[in-house]
Amino acid sequence: SQQGEEDPQALSIQEGENATMNCSYKTSINNLQWYRQNSGRGLVHLILIRSNEREKHSGRLRVTLDTSKKSSSLLITASRAADTASYFCATVAATGTASKLTFGTGTRLQVTL
Amino acid sequence: KAGVTQTPRYLIKTRGQQVTLSCSPISGHRSVSWYQQTPGQGLQFLFEYFSETQRNKGNFPGRFSGRQFSNSRSEMNVSTLELGDSALYLCASSSSAAWSYEQYFGPGTRLTVT
Numbered sequence: 213s214q215q216g217e218e219d220p221q222a223l224s225i226q227e228g229e230n231a232t233m234n235c236s237y238k239t240s241i242n243n244l245q246w247y248r249q250n251s252g253r254g255l256v257h258l259i260l261i262r263s264n265e266r267e268k269h270s271g272r273l274r275v276t277l278d279t280s281k282k283s284s285s286l287l288i289t290a291s292r293a294a295d296t297a298s299y300f301c302a303t304v305a306a307t308g309t310a311s312k313l314t315f316g317t318g319t320r321l322q323v324t325l
Numbered sequence: 326k327a328g329v330t331q332t333p334r335y336l337i338k339t340r341g342q343q344v345t346l347s348c349s350p351i352s353g354h355r356s357v358s359w360y361q362q363t364p365g366q367g368l369q370f371l372f373e374y375f376s377e378t379q380r381n382k383g384n385f386p387g388r389f390s391g392r393q394f395s396n397s398r399s400e401m402n403v404s405t406l407e408l409g410d411s412a413l414y415l416c417a418s419s420s421s422a423a424w425s426y427e428q429y430f431g432p433g434t435r436l437t438v439t
Contacts, residue, residue: 243426254329254415254430300368304426312358312381313417313428315368 216301216316224322231288233319235301236281242304244277245313246286249298258286258299263306291323327352329431331416337437343404346434350397350418356380357399358428359391362413371414374399403436411438 216237225231237244243262247255261268261277261284268275274287288295298320302313330349338344350357358381359371370383374393391401397418403410413435417428 245426247430252413252433252435254432255417255428257427257429260426302368312370312373312383313360313368314370315360317367 216303216314218299218301218316218319220319221317222320222322224324225291227291227293227323227325229291231291231295231321231323233286233299233301233321235284235286235316237284237301237303237314237316238282239303240306241279242306244275244284245302245304246273246275246284247300247302247315249300249318251297255300288321291321293323293325295321296323297321329416329418329429331414331431331434333434334432335435335437337439338406339439340406340408342406343402344406344436345400345402346414346416346436348399348401348416348418348431350399350416351420351429354418354420354429355397356419357393357397358417358419359399359401360415360417361385362415362433363409363411368415371401406438408438410436412436 219234245260246258249255259270272289277284298318300318301316332347356375358373362368373381377393388404393399413433415433417430419428
C-alpha cells in the first residue's frame with residue numbers, strides 16, 4: 213500500500229514559473245526521496261533528504277522536510293518544458309530495509325511554453 | 326557505466342499463462358528491487374534481492390516470485406496471470422547493503438494481460 217499522499221495531483225504552469233509539490237507520509241522515516249518519471253518510463257532519482265535534515269538544494273530543486281508534520285515539499289524553480297513529468301516522493305522507513313521504497317501517489321506536472 | 330536494463334520492454338500474455346521478466350542491474354550493484362505500477366494502486370514494492378537472497382517482500386500473492394543469480398541479474402515470475410496483473414513492472418538496483426538509499430530504475434516492462 214502507498215504511504216504517501218501528494219498534493220496537488222496535477223499542476224499546470226507556464227515555463228519560467230515555480231512549481232511546488234507536497235508530500236505527506238504516515239510512519240517514521242530514515243529518509244525521503246523525490247523521483248521523476250517521464251510518461252510511463254523508469255524513475256529518475258532527484259534528491260534525498262534525511263530525517264535529521266530540514267532543507268536540501270540541488271540545482272533548481274529545493275526540498276524541505278518537516279518530520280513533526282510528516283510532510284515534505286519539492287520546489288522546482290524557473291521551470292522548463294523539459295520538467296514536464298510525474299513527480300513522486302518515496303520514503304524509507306526508520307526501521308527495516310534500506311532498499312524498500314514506499315511511494316506517494318504522485319503529482320503530474322505540465323509545463324507549457 | 327551502463328544503466329539498469331529490463332527485458333522484454335513490452336509483453337502481451339493471456340489470462341492463466343505465466344511470465345518471466347528479467348533485470349540486469351548496474352555493474353557492481355548487488356541489490357535489486359522490483360515494483361509494480363498501475364493507475365489504480367500506483368507504485369508498489371514487490372520484493373528485493375541482495376546477494377541471491379530475498380531480503381524483503383511486499384504484500385503480493387505467492388503467484389509473484391523472483392530470484393537473483395550470482396551475477397546479480399534478477400528475474401521475476403508471475404504465474405496464473407490475471408487481468409489485474411497488467412502493469413508496468415520496474416526494476417531498480419542500488420549499490421550496497423544497508424546505507425545506499427538511492428535507487429536506479431530501469432525503463433520497465435509493460436505487461437498486458439488479455
